[in-house]
Amino acid sequence: MLNWLASWLGLGAPTSARGLREQARDPDPGQRRLAAERLAGISDPWVRDDLLMLLKDVYAEVRDAAREGLRRQGAAAVGVLVKALEDSDPRVAVPAAEILGDLKHPDAVRPLLLVMKFGALDVRAAATRALIRYGPAAVPGLEAATRDADPFTRMRGEEILAEIRRAAPAAEPPAAPASPLQ
Numbered sequence: 001m002l003n004w005l006a007s008w009l010g011l012g013a014p015t016s017a018r019g020l021r022e023q024a025r026d027p028d029p030g031q032r033r034l035a036a037e038r039l040a041g042i043s044d045p046w047v048r049d050d051l052l053m054l055l056k057d058v059y060a061e062v063r064d065a066a067r068e069g070l071r072r073q074g075a076a077a078v079g080v081l082v083k084a085l086e087d088s089d090p091r092v093a094v095p096a097a098e099i100l101g102d103l104k105h106p107d108a109v110r111p112l113l114l115v116m117k118f119g120a121l122d123v124r125a126a127a128t129r130a131l132i133r134y135g136p137a138a139v140p141g142l143e144a145a146t147r148d149a150d151p152f153t154r155m156r157g158e159e160i161l162a163e164i165r166r167a168a169p170a171a172e173p174p175a176a177p178a179s180p181l182q
Contacts, residue, residue: 020050021050023035023038024053029057032057033061036062037065040068043076048070048073048077051077051080052066052070054066055084063091063095070099071099075105078105081103081108082096082107082108085111085123090123093115098129100112100130101126101129101130101131101133101134104137109138109141110141112134113127113144115127131164132167135164135167136164142157142161144157
């Protein structure tokens with residue numbers, strides 16, 4: 001009872017790397033969720049691997065906390081997220097593509113294009129949505145995809161380019177010069 005109360009109040013929360021790693025592997029999903037939340041605020045490289053591990057958790061609240069933690073890591077998480085695109089579990093690869101779409105880091109365009117070409121159906125769909133969110137930053141890679149030997153890749157590249165162009169705000173006509181009033 002006292003352990004539950006202490007954990008609920010956040011007393012005795014681990015602060016060391018070892019303590020946080022142990023908390024991330026705790027049998028209690030609430031403790032794993034707390035570990036993910038705490039890990040999100042640490043910029044050390046080992047943190048991203050632990051957050052990726054928590055992204056595979058069986059409990060949705062732990063996965064959600066890990067997803068948010070990776071998002072908060074920003075550009076530093078791109079490498080581990082690109083690695084996660086290759087995971088056979090769509091509960092890992094799909095959120096990785098979604099987070100990459102939010103981060104819009106240029107290093108992730110090519111891996112997203114590869115997933116769009118070779119990934120499982122639901123991961124391909126997530127990569128496509130991510131590339132659309134990239135907007136103009138993805139255009140050079142998508143233009144290369146439209147020249148790919150694979151007809152599906154060409155077609156998807158053209159569709160995504162069209163979607164990006166539709167989503168881009170229409171260029172406003174230049175304002176007429178103001179006439180001086182005398």
